[in-house]
Amino acid sequence: MKKINIVLFGTGNVGSKLINQVLQARESLKQKEGLELNLPVIANSTTAFFQNENQQASWEADREKFGFPYKFDDILEYVQKQKYKNLVAVDATASEEFVDHYLPLIKAGFHIVAANKVANTRSSKFYGELRAALKENNRFFFYETNVGAGLPVIETLRNFYRSNERVTKVRGVFSGSLSYIFNTYCEQERAFSEVLSEAAEKGFTEPDPRVDLSGKDVARKLLILGRELGLEKEFEEIAVQDLVPPHLNGQSSLKNFQQKKNELDPLFLELKKNLGPDEVIRHVGELDLQEGVLDVKLVKEKRSSALGSLQNVDSSFEIFTESYGEQPLVIKGAGAGAVVTARGVLTDLIKLAEKLPS
Numbered sequence: 001m002k003k004i005n006i007v008l009f010g011t012g013n014v015g016s017k018l019i020n021q022v023l024q025a026r027e028s029l030k031q032k033e034g035l036e037l038n039l040p041v042i043a044n045s046t047t048a049f050f051q052n053e054n055q056q057a058s059w060e061a062d063r064e065k066f067g068f069p070y071k072f073d074d075i076l077e078y079v080q081k082q083k084y085k086n087l088v089a090v091d092a093t094a095s096e097e098f099v100d101h102y103l104p105l106i107k108a109g110f111h112i113v114a115a116n117k118v119a120n121t122r123s124s125k126f127y128g129e130l131r132a133a134l135k136e137n138n139r140f141f142f143y144e145t146n147v148g149a150g151l152p153v154i155e156t157l158r159n160f161y162r163s164n165e166r167v168t169k170v171r172g173v174f175s176g177s178l179s180y181i182f183n184t185y186c187e188q189e190r191a192f193s194e195v196l197s198e199a200a201e202k203g204f205t206e207p208d209p210r211v212d213l214s215g216k217d218v219a220r221k222l223l224i225l226g227r228e229l230g231l232e233k234e235f236e237e238i239a240v241q242d243l244v245p246p247h248l249n250g251q252s253s254l255k256n257f258q259q260k261k262n263e264l265d266p267l268f269l270e271l272k273k274n275l276g277p278d279e280v281i282r283h284v285g286e287l288d289l290q291e292g293v294l295d296v297k298l299v300k301e302k303r304s305s306a307l308g309s310l311q312n313v314d315s316s317f318e319i320f321t322e323s324y325g326e327q328p329l330v331i332k333g334a335g336a337g338a339v340v341t342a343r344g345v346l347t348d349l350i351k352l353a354e355k356l357p358s
């Protein structure tokens with residue numbers, strides 16, 4: 001039986017779903033794959049919890065009882081003392097700072113599986129150092145959920161790149177929350193701010209919806225895909241259309257934005273008025289590999305097109321290559337959501353385990 005030992009950082013939407021999926025899949029993975037998933041350490045930003053066989057209650061109840069305030073080094077010391085093999089750190093945080101632990105983790109023998117996009121969107125220098133450390137220490141780094149949540153976007157592009165199939169363009173609706181907002185706004189006679197509030201209430205946007213509207217999250221995803229295809233770009237080089245006017249963005253508080261968000265309404269109404277009868281607005285990311293241009297913007301799309309006919313929180317990625325020149329390969333489906341993202345992380349863990357010794 002092959003065993004991997006998972007140290008989970010982040011027990012929010014994605015991390016908590018992942019724990020439940022690991023617990024539910026455990027027996028069938030043992031039987032079907034000969035793989036045992038062990039979860040000896042679970043941590044959020046302040047509290048860690050070491051699981052052992054004596055604990056019988058749910059992991060939440062056990063964490064209540066056995067959790068303690070911790071420092072990052074306490075975890076490294078603990079796993080080294082326990083002599084765990086096949087150690088995997090799962091980054092289910094959204095933390096900029098947590099990524100500073102990646103190099104120490106790799107040097108301490110951990111493989112990494114990340115839902116967090118930060119490591120892949122820092123400077124090219126860091127991107128290179130991370131990959132050099134992985135190679136030097138013979139460790140693996142899986143991050144399929146960085147783009148498209150549970151959809152197999154990164155793997156598909158990587159397979160093209162490895163097999164020398166030239167990718168010329170990737171274009172699509174990269175954001176589930178912005179997909180919902182524009183799909184709804186273009187179908188219904190409602191104010192933009194009302195649709196925005198509804199998307200927030202349904203949990204589709206970040207707590208501060210300006211994070212979505214700024215286009216930065218989509219820009220990060222574009223950069224990750226570009227780098228996967230060998231493009232050497234920095235985040236600052238991406239052309240991003242910010243949908244929030246300057247006086248409501250930047251220095252102004254979230255409260256101020258919430259009070260004044262109806263000031264967005266006339267701006268988006270103007271865009272809607274300029275649409276043709278068979279057109280809709282879509283928020284797209286475009287990666288042009290021939291020109292080396294990365295673009296995040298609003299566009300008009302034919303209602304009948306692949307992007308124009310999207311519904312709900314769907315994302316859609318159109319991949320143009322030498323062989324898929326006129327008709328792109330399309331990957332479409334829910335591009336956000338904790339359950340599908342956690343499933344993607346679990347799939348990464350299983351793929352990683354295939355590469356490890358028993």
Ligand SMILES: NC(=O)c1ccc[n+]([C@@H]2O[C@H](COP(=O)([O-])OP(=O)(O)OC[C@H]3O[C@@H](n4cnc5c(N)ncnc54)[C@H](OP(=O)(O)O)[C@@H]3O)[C@@H](O)[C@H]2O)c1
Pocket residue numbers: 009010011012013014015043044045046047091092093094095097098115116117145146148149335336337338341
């Ligand atoms: N939700 C999606 O649809 C989706 C899709 C694709 C990718 N992702 C990515 O998945 C990641 C997690 O998303 P989420 O929605 O689960 O976020 P979330 O609900 O905000 O949870 C974040 C978790 O990370 C913990 N955390 C923060 N800093 C930490 C640190 N330094 N060490 C250990 N734990 C730390 C937080 O702890 P506290 O509770 O103590 O603050 C919290 O438990 C994000 O990077 C997100 O971009 C999400």
